[in-house]
Amino acid sequence: MSTDTKSQCRSALERHADALVELSHAIHADPELAYQERRAAARVADVLQREGFAVEHGAGGLETAFTATYGSGELVVGLCAEYDALPEIGHACGHNIIAASSAGAALALAEVADQLGITVKLVGTPAEEVGGGKVALLEAGVFDDVALAMMVHPSPEETVACSSLAIADIEVRYTGRTSHAAAAPHLGLNAADAITVAQVAIGLLRQHLEPGQMVHGIVTHGGAAPNIVPADTAAVFYLRALDLDSLNRLEKRIRDCFQAGSVATGCTHEVTHISAIYAELNPDRWLASAYRRSISELGRVPVDLEAERKRQLWSTDMGNITRALPGIHPTIAIDCGDAVNHQPEFAAACASASADRAVLDGALALAWTAVAAATDAEQRARLLAGVADRLPGRVAAAAAAAGGFA
Numbered sequence: 001m002s003t004d005t006k007s008q009c010r011s012a013l014e015r016h017a018d019a020l021v022e023l024s025h026a027i028h029a030d031p032e033l034a035y036q037e038r039r040a041a042a043r044v045a046d047v048l049q050r051e052g053f054a055v056e057h058g059a060g061g062l063e064t065a066f067t068a069t070y071g072s073g074e075l076v077v078g079l080c081a082e083y084d085a086l087p088e089i090g091h092a093c094g095h096n097i098i099a100a101s102s103a104g105a106a107l108a109l110a111e112v113a114d115q116l117g118i119t120v121k122l123v124g125t126p127a128e129e130v131g132g133g134k135v136a137l138l139e140a141g142v143f144d145d146v147a148l149a150m151m152v153h154p155s156p157e158e159t160v161a162c163s164s165l166a167i168a169d170i171e172v173r174y175t176g177r178t179s180h181a182a183a184a185p186h187l188g189l190n191a192a193d194a195i196t197v198a199q200v201a202i203g204l205l206r207q208h209l210e211p212g213q214m215v216h217g218i219v220t221h222g223g224a225a226p227n228i229v230p231a232d233t234a235a236v237f238y239l240r241a242l243d244l245d246s247l248n249r250l251e252k253r254i255r256d257c258f259q260a261g262s263v264a265t266g267c268t269h270e271v272t273h274i275s276a277i278y279a280e281l282n283p284d285r286w287l288a289s290a291y292r293r294s295i296s297e298l299g300r301v302p303v304d305l306e307a308e309r310k311r312q313l314w315s316t317d318m319g320n321i322t323r324a325l326p327g328i329h330p331t332i333a334i335d336c337g338d339a340v341n342h343q344p345e346f347a348a349a350c351a352s353a354s355a356d357r358a359v360l361d362g363a364l365a366l367a368w369t370a371v372a373a374a375t376d377a378e379q380r381a382r383l384l385a386g387v388a389d390r391l392p393g394r395v396a397a398a399a400a401a402a403g404g405f406a
Contacts, residue, residue, distance in 0.1 A: 002371075002375065005112050005115070005116070005371050005375070006368055006371060008111050008112050009108040009109065009111060009112060009364060009367045009368060009371065010108075010364060011111075012107055012108045012110070012111035013104055013107065013108045013360060013363055013364050013367070016051075016104065016107045017360055019047060020047075020100045020101075020103060020104045020107075020359055020360065020363065021100070021356045021359060021360075023043055023044065023047055023096075023099070023100045023103060024096045024097055024099070024100035024351070024355065024356065024359050025096070025351055026043055027040045027043060027044075027083055027091070027095070027096035027099055027100070028090070028091045028096040028347075028350055028351045029351070031085030031086075031090035031091050032083075032084065032085055033084060033085060033086075033087060033129075034084045034126060034127035034128075034129055034130050034131040034133070035062070035063070035064055035084075035126055035127045035131055035133070036064065036084075037064045037083050037084050037085075037126050037127075038063070038064055040064075040083035040084075040096075040099065041057075041064045041065070041066055041083060041124050041126065044066075044068075044081050044083065044099050044100075044103055044122075044124055045057065045066050045068055045124065047103055047107075048068040048070075048103060048106060048107070048122060049068065051070075051107055051110065052070060052110070053068040053069060053070045053106070053110070053120075053122070054068070054069050054070070055067070055068045056068075056069075059123065059124070059137060059140075059142050060136055060137040060139075060140030060141070060142045061136075061140060062126060062127075062133060062136060062137065062140075064124070064126040064127075064133075065123070065124050065125065065126050065133060065136075065137060065142075066123075066124040067121060067122065067123055067124070067142065068106065068121070068122045068124070069119060069120065069121045069122075070106070070109075070110040070113055070119070070120045071110065071113030071114060071118055071119040071120055072119060073113060073114070073116065073117035073118040073119050073374075074117060074119075074384060075116075075117060075118045075119070075147050075373075075374055075380060075383060075384060076118070076119045076121050076145045076146050076147050076387070077109060077118050077119070077120055077121065077146075077147065077148060077150075077370045077373075077374070078121050078122075078123060078143060078146035078147075078148060078149035078150070078327075079102040079103075079105050079106050079120070079121070079122045079123070079149075079150055079151065079366065080098075080102060080122075080123055080125045080134065080149060080150070080151040080318065080321070081098060081099040081102040081103060081122055081123065081124050081125060081151070082095040082098045082099060082125055082126075082128045082151070083095050083096065083098070083099040083124070083126070084126055084127055084128055084129050084131075084133075085129070086129055086342065089342065089343070089344050089347055090347050091347050091350050091351075092341065092342050092343060092344060092346050092347035092350070093129065093153075093154075093341050093342060093346075094153070094154030094155075094334070094341070094346070094347075094350040094355070095128065096350060096351070097153075097154045097332075097334075097350055097355055097358055097359055097362070098151055098152065098153055098154070099124075100359045100363075101151075101152050101332075101358070101359045101360075101362035101363045101366065102122055102150075102151055102152075102363070102366070103122065103363075104359060104360060104362075104363025104364070104367075105150070105362075105363045105364075105366035105367045105370070106120050106122040107363075108363060108364065108367035109367050109370055109371075112371065116371065116374040116375065117374065118370070118374050121145075121146060123137065123142060123143070123146075123149075125137060125317075128316060128317055128318075130169060130274070130275050131275050131276070132275050132276030132277075132278060132317045132320075133317065134317040134318060134320060134321055135276035135277075135278070135317050135320050136276065138320055138321060138324055143321065143324065143325060144387075144390060144391055145387060145391070146325060146387070147325070147326070147383040147384060147386065147387050148284070148287060148325065148326045148327060148370070148373060148383055149318075149321050149322070149325060149326070149327035150287070150291075150327060150328050150329075150366050150369065150370070151318065151329060151366075152329075152330050152331070152332050152358075152362035152365070152366060153316075153329060153330070153331045153332070154331065154332055154333075154334050154341075154350060154355065154358055155331035155332065155333060155334075155341065156333060156334075156336055156339070156340055156341075156346075157303060157331065157333050158295070158300050158301060158302040158303065158330075158331065158332060158333040159302055159303055159308055159311060159313070159330060159331045160283075160288050160291055160292045160295070160302045160308065160328070160330045161283040161285070161288035161292075161308060161328065161330070162281070162283075162308055162311045162312065162313045162331070163242075163280050163281045163282070163283070163312055163313065164278075164280050164281040164312065164313040164314060164315055164316050164318075164319050164329070165212065165214075165240040165241060165242065165280060165312055165313070165314065165315045166240065166241050166242070166243055166244050166246070166247040166277070166278060166279050166280045166315065166319065167238055167239065167240045167247070167277070167278045167315035168238070168239045168247055168251055168273060168277050168278075169236065169237075169238055169273065169274045169275040170236070170237055170239065170251070170254075170271055170272065170273055170274065171220075171234060171235070171236045171237075171271070171272050171274050172195075172198065172234065172235055172237070172258045172261075172269055172270070172271050173232070173233070173234045173269060173270050173272075174191035174194040174195060174232070174233045174234070174261060174262065174265075174267045174268070174269045175191060175231065175232055175267055175268045175269070175270075176188065176189030176190055176191035176194065176229070176230065176231045176232075176265065176266070176267040177189040177229070177231055178228055178229050178230075178231040179228075179229045180227065180228070180229075181226065181227045181228060181229050182227060185229060188229030188231075189229070189231070189265060189266045189267050190229050190230060190265055190267070191223075191230045191231055191232055191233040191265070191267050192222050192223050192230040192233050193261075193264070193265045194233065194261035194262060194264070194265040194267040194269065195219055195222070195233050195235050195261060196261075197260055197261040197264045197265065198235070198257050198258050198260060198261035199217075199235075201256075201257035201260045201261070202215055202217075202237075202254065202257045205253060205254075205257060209250070210241070210246055210249070210250070211242070212240075212241055212242035212246060212312065213239075213240065213241045213242075213246060213247075213250045214239075214240045214241075215237055215238070215239050215240070215250070215254060216237065216238055217235050217236055217237030217238065218235065218236060219233070219234070219235045220234045220235060220236055221233055221234040236274065237254065238315075239251055239254055240315055242280065242312070243279075243280050244277070244279055244280070247277070255271060258271055276317065276320075278315045278316060278317045278319050278320060279319040279320045279323050280319050281313065281316065281318060281319045281322050281329055282319070282322045282323050283322060283327070283328045283329065284322070284326035284327060284328055286326075286373075286379055286382075287326055287327070287328045287369060287373065288328050288330070290368075290369045290372040290373065291328055291330055291365055291366070291369045293372075294364070294365040294366075294368035294369050294372070295330070295332070295361065295365040297368075298361050298364060298365060300332070300333070300361060302330075313329075313331070314341065316329060324390075325386060325387075325390070326383060326386060328369070330365075332358045332361065332362045332365075333358070334349050334350065334352065334354045334355050334358050335349060335352065335354035336349035336354075337349070
């Protein structure tokens with residue numbers, strides 16, 4: 001990797017540092033939930049559009065998704081920008097840092113796009129916390145031309161190539177029959193009791209779950225009043241497992257627990273997926289190694305490889321991306337004391353001086369990783385071949401344009 005190219009990326013990032021920190025803070029101060037991130041998406045897109053990126057809003061048919069592209073090289077470098085927040089606790093997962101660091105990497109790479117023969121493509125990806133925006137964009141073809149996809153996520157610790165847990169978000173709704181809870185309880189079918197039976201069954205099942213499997217849920221509707229036998233209740237459960245096969249086995253067992261609630265109370269029930277299923281992360285090993293070198297050069301110390309192999313991150317729809325094309329989802333450490341993601345204290349840390357450093361370090365490490373891939377002949381060929389394999393129509397068109405030889 002050319003030292004001069006790396007220096008150009010660093011210089012470009014330094015020029016935009018204030019704007020990127022301002023972007024991170026603006027998103028942090030104005031949290032928006034999944035598929036409602038209109039202001040956050042606009043803020044990220046505006047930063048890039050001002051620097052000559054071509055912006056397409058509503059990518060993949062999603063209102064709060066967008067793409068911002070720069071350059072015309074054959075190797076398309078994808079950068080994922082998340083920006084949705086959590087209910088009540090705002091940016092307690094630090095998606096403001098993700099959005100700003102991906103934007104920073106895009107700006108740094110734009111500086112060297114022509115000489116590297118790359119196209120920089122930032123994809124604004126809504127609804128990571130729930131909803132699976134990346135899955136919808138993947139299915140809509142937004143990533144079809146992307147050779148590699150990257151992002152960096154804030155965390156209490158520095159990791160490079162951990163896997164994550166596959167997850168299914170499911171809702172169960174019970175339907176019974178109302179009655180007066182004191183005058184005629186025997187005429188009612190208690191849908192709240194059905195949820196209770198299901199919860200007890202799940203609690204007892206936990207001791208028999210496979211390693212890596214877990215389940216947690218909340219009651220979202222438990223009834224209208226204590227003196228009315230509840231006829232309509234609902235609960236949402238997150239099921240997690242080491243991989244999709246294990247997740248499928250877990251879901252079957254949890255559905256049996258839901259069935260137990262119906263059998264015990266006489267209610268009926270319905271189970272639906274409220275979000276796309278998230279697959280486990282499958283980090284590209286070469287890209288991960290390149291990122292490890294880059295982030296280490298910036299003075300950060302990721303956990304060692306042996307420790308990393310034993311770690312399992314939370315769940316993310318970036319897992320689906322890494323199963324479809326080469327990609328990485330490292331984490332970058334911020335100073336958050338004893339707090340962890342999804343705690344109010346972590347949310348506060350995501351707008352600190354440490355978080356600002358993470359935005360810039362993460363952006364530069366991602367940019368340098370892309371430079372390494374673009375300038376390594378073997379890896380460049382591998383990545384381009386992967387795109388061609390995913391797009392048989394493109395291969396046929398190239399063959400026709402070359403007189404039958406691809």
